Amino acid sequence: METLLEVHDLVKVFRGTRAVDGVSFAIPKGRIVGLLGPNGAGKTTTIHMLLGLITPTSGRITYFGREFSRHRRECLQRINFASSFNTLQGRISVRENLLVFAHLYGIRRPRARIDRLASYFGVGRLLDARYWDLSAGERTRVNLIKALLNDPQLILMDEPTAALDPDIADRTLALIEEIRRTAGVSILYTSHDMHEVTRICDDVIFLDRGRIFAHDTPLGLTKRIRTATLTLTFDGDRGAVERTLRGRVERFRFVQPFAVMIDTSEQAIPRLIFEVGEAGVWITGIDVKKPTLEDVFLSIARGGGRVE
Amino acid sequence: MWSERIKGVLLQEAYITRRSLEVIVDLFYTSLVTVVVFGFVSRFLMGVTNVHTGSYLILGLLLWEIIRVNQYSLSVGSLWNIWSHNLSNMFVAPLSVTEYVVAHMLSALLKTLVTFCGICAIAAWWFHFNVLQMGLVNLALFFANLTMFAWSVGLVLLGVIFQIGTRIQALAWGMIFLFQPLTAAFFPLSALPPAIRAVAYTLPPTFVFEAARRALQVPGTNWAYLGIAAAENVAYFALATAAFAWMLARSRLSGRLARAEG
Numbered sequence: 015m016e017t018l019l020e021v022h023d024l025v026k027v028f029r030g031t032r033a034v035d036g037v038s039f040a041i042p043k044g045r046i047v048g049l050l051g052p053n054g055a056g057k058t059t060t061i062h063m064l065l066g067l068i069t070p071t072s073g074r075i076t077y078f079g080r081e082f083s084r085h086r087r088e089c090l091q092r093i094n095f096a097s098s099f100n101t102l103q104g105r106i107s108v109r110e111n112l113l114v115f116a117h118l119y120g121i122r123r124p125r126a127r128i129d130r131l132a133s134y135f136g137v138g139r140l141l142d143a144r145y146w147d148l149s150a151g152e153r154t155r156v157n158l159i160k161a162l163l164n165d166p167q168l169i170l171m172d173e174p175t176a177a178l179d180p181d182i183a184d185r186t187l188a189l190i191e192e193i194r195r196t197a198g199v200s201i202l203y204t205s206h207d208m209h210e211v212t213r214i215c216d217d218v219i220f221l222d223r224g225r226i227f228a229h230d231t232p233l234g235l236t237k238r239i240r241t242a243t244l245t246l247t248f249d250g251d252r253g254a255v256e257r258t259l260r261g262r263v264e265r266f267r268f269v270q271p272f273a274v275m276i277d278t279s280e281q282a283i284p285r286l287i288f289e290v291g292e293a294g295v296w297i298t299g300i301d302v303k304k305p306t307l308e309d310v311f312l313s314i315a316r317g318g319g320r321v322e
Numbered sequence: 323m324w325s326e327r328i329k330g331v332l333l334q335e336a337y338i339t340r341r342s343l344e345v346i347v348d349l350f351y352t353s354l355v356t357v358v359v360f361g362f363v364s365r366f367l368m369g370v371t372n373v374h375t376g377s378y379l380i381l382g383l384l385l386w387e388i389i390r391v392n393q394y395s396l397s398v399g400s401l402w403n404i405w406s407h408n409l410s411n412m413f414v415a416p417l418s419v420t421e422y423v424v425a426h427m428l429s430a431l432l433k434t435l436v437t438f439c440g441i442c443a444i445a446a447w448w449f450h451f452n453v454l455q456m457g458l459v460n461l462a463l464f465f466a467n468l469t470m471f472a473w474s475v476g477l478v479l480l481g482v483i484f485q486i487g488t489r490i491q492a493l494a495w496g497m498i499f500l501f502q503p504l505t506a507a508f509f510p511l512s513a514l515p516p517a518i519r520a521v522a523y524t525l526p527p528t529f530v531f532e533a534a535r536r537a538l539q540v541p542g543t544n545w546a547y548l549g550i551a552a553a554e555n556v557a558y559f560a561l562a563t564a565a566f567a568w569m570l571a572r573s574r575l576s577g578r579l580a581r582a583e584g
Contacts, residue, residue: 028577059577065414067580069571090416101407106337114337117330118415144341160411 015042017079018168018200019064024073026059026224033059035224037073041168046194046201048211048232050311051221057204060221061172064202065095077168091119096161097172101153104146108137108156111145112163119164131159135189151182158189168200169193175210183207187214208308218307222314232307239305239313242280246287247273250295258293262286273299280304327417331425338402339433348394348495349437353387357441361449378535380451382508384442385534388468389475389527390498391437395430396476397483397494404488404582413579419570423480427473434469456537463548464530470555471526474562475501481569487582507531526551526558 019041026034034056041047049057062068064075066086075082077089102111109128116124132138135155140148148156154174161169174190175183191214193199205211211218212232220228220235228235247270248255255274259266263286266276278286283302291297339345360383364376403409412422445451453461479494501507505527506514514522522528529551533544573579 026577062577062580065410067410067413067574068577069574087416087418090414095411095414097410099407100410102411103334103338103402103406103408105341105406106334110333110337114330114334115411115415117326117333118412118417120326120416 015044017042018077019202020074020076021060021064022074022076024060024063024075025071026056026063026068027071032224034063034070037221037224037226039219039226039229041200041202043167043200044194044198045216046190046203046214048215048218049202049204049221050206050208050211050218050307052311052314054223055221056224057221058172059224061095061170061202061204064170066090091164092166093168093170094161094164094166095170095172096157096174098154098157098174098176098178099172100157102145102156102160105144107142108132108145108148109141111156112141112160115160115163121163124163127163128159131162135159150177151179151186154178154182154186155189158186158193162193162197162199165197166199168202170202172204173206174203175205175207183210190214208306208311212307220310220314227314228310235310236305236307239309240279241277242283242305243303244276244278244283244286245269245273245299245301245303246276246290246297247299248290248295248297251293254293255290255295258289259286262289324418324421327415327421328425328428331412331417331422332429335399335426335429338399342402345398348398349391349433350440353391353437353441354444356387357383357444358448361445361451364451365449374535374538377451377538378510379508380445380449381453381534381538382531384438384445384453385464385468385527385531386502386507387441388434388438388465389472389501391434392430392469392472393476393479393498394495395433396426396473397479399426399429400480400483401488401491401494404483409582410580423477423566430473430476431469434472438465456534457541457543460534460537460543463543464534467526467530467548467551467555470559472498474555474558477559477562477566481566484573484579484582485569485576487578501525501527504528505531510535524554526554529554 017040021040022038024034024037025032037056037060049060051057059068063070066082078092080089082089112128113124116128121127128141129138132141135158137152137155137159140152145153145156157174175186178186187210190201194201203211203215215232218230218232218235219226228238249272252268252272259274259276263276263278266274269275276286287297287300360380364380367379368376400409403412442453445453475498479497482490483494504518504522505525506522507527511519511522511528511532529547533547536544570579
């Protein structure tokens with residue numbers, strides 16, 4: 015598979031602090047890669063180095079097989095950027111803003127391109143409105159239009175749905191999924207929202223204190239947390255349940271007189287249910303909480319980068 | 323392609339100028355009001371003192387606006403992008419810093435030409451002061467020299483803004499006035515104390531203002547003064563470009579460029 019972006023041993027030191035510490039990864043064509051991590055993990059610094067806004071201390075960035083530091087313009091011509099932290103000029107209209115960027119990217123017949131994208135994103139009626147008069151959701155869509163103006167092969171997105179309400183965030187994600195499906199564009203996506211990442215990312219890179227602690231698919235990452243939580247509600251002898259569980263599982267507790275919460279591996283769940291049933295109680299309810307990407311994130315954030 | 327990108331920045335400048343009352347007030351309105359005030363003061367002075375005193379004042383003002391408008395446009399043009407959190411978007415487009423700066427210089431030049439023509443017309447019509455009496459060659463050389471000096475100052479200030487951030491943004495429109503007394507914009511150089519006069523000799527506009535005042539009295543071009551001004555300007559512009567490049571590189575290293583938008 016063709017690799018669009020290759021990052022090798024990227025390091026950024028700010029006044030003796032290694033904000034990014036030997037980060038290496040690649041983004042193949044057509045993939046959405048999530049860059050996750052707690053605040054201060056180095057996500058935004060990494061994105062800024064990938065865009066040339068920050069000069070790395072060391073390391074190599076290659077787009078489309080070409081060294082970014084030597085072929086800056088050529089690389090930037092084929093990528094784009096969208097962030098909720100960067101907006102367009104507020105005083106001028108959406109169309110004027112987009113025309114400026116169309117010229118910067120050397121787009122042929124810019125007005126037609128802008129009209130087509132605006133219609134696709136449902137903001138055609140807003141083209142003559144001033145950018146600062148738009149709602150947060152409308153701005154996000156206009157930012158995405160800007161990011162698609164040059165028909166990029168790779169888009170770097172820095173928390174594009176931050177500050178959006180859940181409904182608009184959901185619609186924005188749907189648009190991003192559609193962009194990937196129809197334009198085949200690759201995306202490097204940073205977010206704090208684990209549900210978003212689970213929904214749209216093919217691969218996830220977990221950064222903590224500037225280092226990559228995990229790089230896997232969302233499913234692969236959640237499987238690294240072996241403990242699921244099984245809650246059984248039952249009718250019958252509580253002592254029998256306690257005796258059955260003791261020695262078989264690492265941890266359990268009764269959350270109600272006739273409800274027990276058990277931390278166990280996913281694979282052991284069917285056997286446990288069977289054994290508790292065999293203990294002579296009537297199981298009236300079963301609830302299984304599988305580990306999510308959020309659990310992985312919390313495990314990294316709270317556990318110094320360790321995943322169980 | 324480079325012309326397309328420069329055109330893009332120029333378009334942005336045109337859109338912002340058209341939509342921003344601040345720009346219209348800071349550039350056109352301020353120049354207009356100042357020339358009217360200075361016009362009346364010079365008319366008054368012509369009546370009570372040497373006739374040249376009043377002429378020096380309005381001439382100095384007209385030429386000073388070339389410096390002010392050029393420098394303001396160059397430095398504040400980028401601040402609009404910083405205030406809008408749009409600078410990163412500009413710099414992650416395939417636009418080189420050289421193209422970005424050249425576009426802002428062209429925009430500054432255009433705004434200065436429009437403003438200068440406007441205030442010169444007012445000075446001629448209302449106060450019967452015709453800048454063309456110095457000769458077109460003189461005027462062109464004065465304009466070029468003062469523009470180059472303004473760009474040098476503007477470039478350094480732009481670099482400082484990229485390096486330090488908007489904390490020092492007031493310098494973008496305030497610092498240039500430091501050069502007003504130092505370059506003897508409104509009075510003969512001889513009026514300055516010797517110590518300040520020594521500093522004035524190191525600044526190109528000093529020679530332009532002196533040459534302009536002389537041109538009002540004696541026809542012809544003061545090639546010696548304009549030569550010194552041009553030589554100093556070349557040195558200043560080279561230094562300003564190097565300083566700007568250094569500060570930009572430093573701000574990319576320190577991450578301040580990315581954080582400039584807050």
